[in-house]
Amino acid sequence: MTDQPGVVVTGVSGRMGQMLVRELAGSDRLRLVGAIEREGHDWVGQDLGLSMGGAESGVTVTDDALEAFAQAQAVIDFTAPDATVEFADLAAQARAVHVIGTTGLAPEHIARIDKAARHAVIVRAGNMSLGVNLLTQLTRKVAAALDADWDIEVIETHHNRKVDAPSGTALMLGEAAAEGRGVALDEVSDRGRDGITGARKRGDIGFAAIRGGDVVGEHDVIFATAGERIILRHIASDRALFARGALRAALWGQDKAPGAYDMLDVLGLKDG
Secondary structure (H helix, E strand, O other): OOOOOEEEOOOOHHHHHHHHHHHHOOOOOOEEEEEEEEOOOOOOEOOOOOOOOOOOOOOOEEEHHHHHOOOOEEEEOOHHHHHHHHHHHHHHHHOEEEEOOOOOHHHHHHHHHHHHOOOOOEOOOOOOOHHHHOOOOOOOHHHHHHHOEEEEEEEEEEEEOOOOOOOOOHHHHHHHHHHOOOOOOHHEEEEEOOOOOOOOOOOOEEEEEEOOOOOOOEEEEEEEEEEEEEEEEEOOOHHHHHHHHHHHHHHHHOOOEEEEEOOHHOOOOOOO
């Protein structure tokens, strides 16, 4: 059992945190060695299994990330941008693989994460699922094949508790479409339409975000021109698929050189 890489889960009380713990419990290739929560959280100092409403696990929830990371070979992190960059620095110190599923990262957050990746493996992805990463590749290829007479719209739907918009996955798809067209997304992105906006600008990539109920995640990429549309769609119905993808990334990164990677690397989907 000791040859299995040890994993620390951050934000362990959250929905993804608890899902990761459950997936790790059923894994025969990875083991849970630590659980992190913010300072002052009710779970800190308590047994993780009991806090989750189950049997005692032997893992105590802590707010001391550095000490926990020092005992681990991987850190899986679905928290918030400011916390994630702190964890990236600490995981790099521990030379632990850092799998980041946090969304809403700003350019300054990404720059700091990339700096940490000089010293350790970091796998960062807006979405950990195989299907979405295939959709990303398809989006890039279709965008490359069609000119700007084809309007591109990315529509995403999530549960009513999601705090960022557009979703990390929607932005990932938008980036893929922009790359296919050979343009920078920040120069063609159209994220806010309200009131008298005027006609759609040729070449823009539009985004729309829908929030409601308990939707796990739905993403459509629409290519529309006069007389026809192409719609690429992915629907996630089980949050566990993201957790399984994160575990796969944590295992994949164990023998890799320090650097910034994504799920296309993990899944072997990179072109060339």
